Structure formats: C-alpha cells, structure tokens
Amino acid sequence: MPALSSEARAIALLALAAFVSASAFRICDPMLPQLAAEFGTTTGQAARAVTAFAVAYGVLQMFFGPVGDRYGKYRVVSVATVACALGSAGAVMAGSLDMLVFCRALSGAAGAGIVPLSMAWIGDNVPYERRQATLARFLTGTILGMSAGQLAGGLFADTVGWRWAFAALVAGYLIVGVLLHLEVRRQRAAGFAQVDPSAP
Incomplete structure (x- = not known):
C-alpha cells in the first residue's frame, strides 16, 4: 500500500x-492584441511569442530523451519545471517584443x-495492466491545461494585465x-527505485 500511495502521488505531481x-x-x-498594443506592433508580429514557444517545444523534445536516460526522468522533469519558471519570469519583465519572444522560446525549450x-x-514504472488507464489520467492534465491557459490568458489580459498571466505561470x-x-x-530517502531508475 505505501508503494501504491507513493506511485499515485508521483504521477499526480507529473500531471x-x-x-x-x-x-x-x-x-x-x-x-495578442494587448501584446501588440504594448510593444507598438501588429498582432502578426506579436504572434512570434506563440511561435517561439511552439517551435522550441517541438524541436527540443528529442534532446530530453537521452538527458532523461542519463540523469533520471523524474529528476529532469523537476529541473525543467523550474527552468520554465525562469523563462516565464523573464516574460513578466520583458521590455520589448524580442525579449518576450526569447523568454517564450526558453520556456518552450525547457x-x-x-x-x-x-x-x-509512467511507461517504465507502472505495470502494463494499469499503464493505459494511468496515461489517460495523466494526459487529462495536459488537455485541461491547454483550456485553462487560453482562459487565464484572456482573463488576465482583459483585467489586471498580460504580465500577470506570466506571473501566475511563474x-x-x-x-x-x-x-x-x-x-x-523523499523517494530516494525511502529507498524507492521508481523515481529515478535510470539515474547514476
């Protein structure tokens, strides 16, 4: 039972x-309209903040496979999450569109x-008979996040300002x-191998 509880908590945090x-x-x-107004440009140019994140996100995925195998997947996820906070903090303070685009690319890369x-x-540590159901529950977090991001971005931009949207991300x-x-x-101290099975 403790191992199951630990697994559930670990997966919930990943979600x-x-x-x-x-x-x-x-x-x-x-x-995008608020960003264009803030930086005195067009919405098309402001959309570079969207493109930069998406391109970095797509290109860098292949890089993380070997890194996760070398240092431990769970550990790398924790570091990547903090790195995303740094990129979002830069977006909060961005004084130009180029700076915002750079910070968005950094967040996307991480x-x-x-x-x-x-x-x-999850594939490494969850038994096969439970794996598909676990992955489905995990991916629910991703789907809900996309919807929440659009909603939050619009609400923040229309009320307290777009920078607060990135502050919330931080x-x-x-x-x-x-x-x-x-x-x-905690898992390492308890002697559970599943958090970092591939770590040195």
Whole structure:
C-alpha cells in the first residue's frame, strides 16, 4: 500500500507539471492584441511569442530523451519545471517584443521535456495492466491545461494585465517544481527505485 500511495502521488505531481506546461503553451493566444498594443506592433508580429514557444517545444523534445536516460526522468522533469519558471519570469519583465519572444522560446525549450519524460517514466514504472488507464489520467492534465491557459490568458489580459498571466505561470511552475524536487528526495530517502531508475 505505501508503494501504491507513493506511485499515485508521483504521477499526480507529473500531471500538475503537465497542466502548467500546457497552460503556458496556449496562454499567449488570447492576449495578442494587448501584446501588440504594448510593444507598438501588429498582432502578426506579436504572434512570434506563440511561435517561439511552439517551435522550441517541438524541436527540443528529442534532446530530453537521452538527458532523461542519463540523469533520471523524474529528476529532469523537476529541473525543467523550474527552468520554465525562469523563462516565464523573464516574460513578466520583458521590455520589448524580442525579449518576450526569447523568454517564450526558453520556456518552450525547457517545457519540451515535461510531458514526454513524464509519459516515459509512467511507461517504465507502472505495470502494463494499469499503464493505459494511468496515461489517460495523466494526459487529462495536459488537455485541461491547454483550456485553462487560453482562459487565464484572456482573463488576465482583459483585467489586471498580460504580465500577470506570466506571473501566475511563474508561481505554478515554482510550486510544482519544488514539490517534484521534494518527491525525488523523499523517494530516494525511502529507498524507492521508481523515481529515478535510470539515474547514476
């Protein structure tokens, strides 16, 4: 029973990381008019903030496979989550569109490892008979995150300002990143191998 409880908690934290990452993916979509007005440009140019995240997210996914195998998938997810917080913090303080685009690319690059490595970790550690159901529950976090990101981006931009949307991402990433790190330490101290089975 303790091992099952530990597994459930570990997967729930991965799902939370996927939720925040998916929110970040879509959070810029509804705020493009506000970004264009802020930086004195067109919505087409402001859309580079969306493109930068998406391209970095797609290209860097292949990079995280070997890194996860080398250092441990769960550990790398925790580090990537904190790195996303740094990118989002830069977006909060961006004084130009180019700076915002750069910070969005940084967040996309770091976030590229969260969902694939989480799914790989589940594949490594959840028994086959429960794996598909577990993956389905995990992916629910990603789907909900995309919807929440669009909703939050629009609400923040229309009320308190678009920078607060990224501030909310910073808070979400940091909270989940710390919890992931604590889970790695707790599992290691308890002698459970499943958190970092591939770590040196």
